[in-house]
Amino acid sequence: MSVTLLNVFVVPEASEAEFLRNWRETTAHFSKHPGFIETHLHRNTGVGNQSFRFINIATWESAEAWRSTHAEYTPGEYSVAGVQGHPAIFESVIDAYRQSSG
């Protein structure tokens, strides 16, 4: 069963371009790695809380596949000034869908 990797990023505005340049390099590398399925980097639109500029929502075949990738490759975005990442494996625990008001 696949797993969900969520990574919450603090990125100062001045570092955004360099963060994205590094992100593209990391993604190009990871997308060829065994166990990678997909990744969707989300950017804060400015509506709501502004603590986190980017959040990545990714899917991997397993937590082990995700971890093993980092043993051989250090994503460059963590070296960009002021950038803090918080990557962890999450699982969906409560789901809810629109109810008809019938």
Added chain:
Amino acid sequence: MSVTLLNVFVVPEASEAEFLRNWRETTAHFSKHPGFIETHLHRNTGVGNQSFRFINIATWESAEAWRSTHAEYTPGEYSVAGVQGHPAIFESVIDAYRQSSG
């Protein structure tokens, strides 16, 4: 076009049960609100960074629909001891999918 609401939560272990009780109440309320589409509360599995215990990934019809809900209802989970939420509207900016290594 729908929008993505991501909410990153700091939740002390001792507050988890109370957080979840409030979450279910909030979700029961919001799921009947115009503009709500779906919500998926994710829990940190313990693999990776442990800063954030829960992250909600929700879909609303618009940022306005999400904001108007909060004008009439204050989610109880924000009153739970030690809980910090960081809700904001995000948009997907870089997507990547598994590449065949062929």
